[in-house]
Amino acid sequence: MVNNNNDYWKANIALIIKCLSIWFVVSYLFGIVLVDVLNTVRLGGYKLGFWFAQQGSIYTFVVLVFYYAKSMGKIDKKFNVHEK
């Protein structure tokens, strides 16, 4: 058990940066900036870039939010700041 609010906050920031990097890649990079490149690949009837923009990014967002909630739950416990 660790007991340091500063380290707790740092752990939180590190997790946020990790999640937001993925958030950025699937939407802004795959869905917008690199869309033409990805569109040369196909996923069934979908062009891949188009799929990320209209489907894939949204699925990723859902997973990210739950992953963050679950990981933060663990971090809360580790630093002993969790709600009873």
Place this chain on the structure above:
Amino acid sequence: MDLQTLTVLFVGITFAIYIGIAFWTRAGSTHEFYVAGGGIHPIANGMATAADWMSAASFISMAGLIAFYGYGGSVFLMGWTGGYVLLAMLLAPYLRKHGSFTVPEFISDRYYSKAARVVAVICLIIASVTYVIGQMKGIGVAFSRFLEVEYETGLVTGMVIVAFYAVMGGMKGITYTQIAQYVIMIIAYTIPAVFISFMLTGNPIPQLGLGSEMADGTYLLDKLDQVVTQLGFTEYTTQARLSTTNMFVYTLSLMIGTAGLPHVIMRFFTVSSVKAARESAGWALVFIALLYTTAPAVAAMARLNLMQTIDQPTQAQNLAYADRPTWFKNWEKTGLLKFEDKNNDGLIQYTGDKKTNEMVKVDKDIMVLANPEIAGLPNWVIAIVAAGGLAAALSTAAGLLLAIASSISHDLLKGVWRPNISEKDELMYSRMSMIGAILVAGYYGFNPPDFAAGTVALAFGLAASSIFPALMMGIFSKKMNKEGAIAGMLSGIGITLLYVFQHKGIMFVKSTSFLGDMGPNWFLGIEPNAFGAIGALVNFAVAFLVMSRTKKIPKKIEKMIENIRIPVSN
């Protein structure tokens, strides 16, 4: 039973349910009125948030916009879902920990300043009222179609119903009603999508149907690309919204705006703990994603059906105006669909070329409602869609009105002008401000600045440029002081409003636009609806600049920030 009777029946039953719930769970205290007593389960809250969130813009307007913008419409899909990632990680848990009734209340505590609170209220009201205007357009479209009256009459009917309904319940009533509305909304959105997806591709799951083959062996999206390009429109799957830069900034504006909209943030004050706030954001996004991943399928399939109903491989076989189907006639009555026989051949030509195109008006906001009719689905499906569209519009309008009302009665009256006001009077003023907001929004509903989703996008820009940065800096910076925050909010929303009004006219009165010799979208080709992200950047920059030249924040505020960062003090 005919469509009119069925629609009235379905809408009537659902309204009876909402009003019953609103009455049964009506709020008795301010605590119940603003935050529903603070004990809503995360899944229930997620569902209510989804209903609160998905408005007429999502339900009625968005798929219609995507149908015509194609790939460019992705900004709405990514923007209005990705914001929840920001909300879940950057705002919701900490704001829940702090525990307040309203967003301006948090800003007032964090920036130890009543002036900051008043500025936050002003930003909140500007953003929320713009948002309600977008809803009013959607409500007007829905009622005009189902009562078979002009758009304006539909709008007034809608205003009266929203007023009656939102004023009574408060947050407690609204939360439970919104859960019912979510269920009706998602059923109404999914059923026709499943039907149409199955009819076109044989796959009943719309998310998969969109990527599947049609009966003739070509992929649906390829077919659509082929049909629209032949008629002179831009290719569906690659049609960008103006430019890559514009799409990037537009998406960012919608995401930041989502996380900065007070009526969504408020929902996270209603759960019981920090942990519940994090999970609730996830559940909200699940319920939203159900509709948002269906929407692109609805959009593409509606576009294909519309094109194929009217245009045939050779022009001579096109649909004759005299043989037009019932849905065509019904939408003509609302004035939202117009045909003009330019070459006097009695046939309808629908093309991408302005000179030969005879469908002179196809309001994008009618697509979702017209879609089941165009596809020839049974009347009961069409009636359900009507009920769903109204549920979407009502639930969001109610949530927004609550945010506006609480900021006036709780933040301005109780917080600043009359701290000794009784709880009963506070509730009364709150209800009065709701009615005021409905009247203002109704006025703009008659002169909407854009399509429902476009107007709503403006509201996001305004929230993105003012409220989100102030909240985020309040949590993530231990140094940000009141001077910085106030200057940031004012300059962020100021510059965004300036850009918007420059294009769309002062207070959206078109004749007062002042572009002068600057071309439209002069700043890096960014359209006004997308400008919020730039406004947010300005907000951050100005805030830090001003902060570096003004007084440090008090020690006790530093303590407060440390405290909101951890779920429980150890």
